[in-house]
Amino acid sequence: MRNFKEQLNSVKAFAFDVDGVFTDGTIIIHPSGELLRTSNTRDGFAVHRAIKLGFPVAIITGGKSNSVEQRFAELGVSDIYIGATDKVEALNDFRSKYGLELSEILYMGDDLPDYGVMQLVGFPTCPSDAAPEIIALSVYISTYSGGKGCVRDVIEQVLRLKDLWHPEIDFKQ
Numbered sequence: 001m002r003n004f005k006e007q008l009n010s011v012k013a014f015a016f017d018v019d020g021v022f023t024d025g026t027i028i029i030h031p032s033g034e035l036l037r038t039s040n041t042r043d044g045f046a047v048h049r050a051i052k053l054g055f056p057v058a059i060i061t062g063g064k065s066n067s068v069e070q071r072f073a074e075l076g077v078s079d080i081y082i083g084a085t086d087k088v089e090a091l092n093d094f095r096s097k098y099g100l101e102l103s104e105i106l107y108m109g110d111d112l113p114d115y116g117v118m119q120l121v122g123f124p125t126c127p128s129d130a131a132p133e134i135i136a137l138s139v140y141i142s143t144y145s146g147g148k149g150c151v152r153d154v155i156e157q158v159l160r161l162k163d164l165w166h167p168e169i170d171f172k173q
Contacts, residue, residue: 004140007123011158012104014050015094015117016151017087018061018068020110021127024147035065043151044075050155051076053164058094060087062113087117108154109134110146125154 019025023037051057058079059072065082072080079097081090095102103122107114110130118124118137126138127150135141142150159165 004123005157005161007139008106008158008161010104011106011123013056013058013094013098013100013106014047014155014158015058015060015091015105015107015121017109017111017114018059019063020130020146021108022147022151024145025110026147034067035063037065037068039071040147040149040152042149043147044071046152046155047072047077048075050159053159055158056094056098056100058090060084060090060094060107060117062087087113088120091117091120106154106158108142108151126150 016022019027019037022039022043027035027037029035047057056079057077058081059077060081061068062084063082069080069082079094084090095105102120105121106123106125107117107121108125109118110127111134112131114134115137118134124138125140125142126134127142127144127146129145140154142153144150144153156165
């Protein structure tokens with residue numbers, strides 16, 4: 001079996017769960033009934049950067065939240081599967097839309113609803129605080145926990161490996 005750095009080279013697209021990946025899993029219930037979440041801005045930056053570089057990115061979440069959909073739309077994500085009761089179906093729709101092989105998709109999940117998807121993709125990953133069953137399926141376990149930079153971790157690794165991460169050039173003042 002190839003090591004995970006070699007496998008990163010085949011990644012052409014990213015797909016992510018939300019709660020426990022972009023967030024630490026904490027949900028605040030607003031008086032209006034809206035579920036509020038906090039997320040790491042560096043994760044958002046990495047998603048936006050990947051999209052600008054031409055990588056398809058999907059959000060596949062069982063949660064239903066207008067604010068989640070709005071946040072990812074603002075980052076440039078066009079493939080947002082909110083309320084996905086069948087994450088495999090959502091993944092297959094995403095894959096088909098871009099003509100991707102399952103082996104070309106990096107997916108990051110943290111809990112049992114992600115299990116089926118993670119069995120299928122070429123590069124299953126998770127935050128450091130994922131459920132034990134998800135950790136066991138993962139090719140890579142981020143050193144960062146959910147909501148604390150795990151998304152940035154995997155995206156940046158892929159972009160660096162492909163020589164697409166150039167902060168000294170792309171972001172100089």
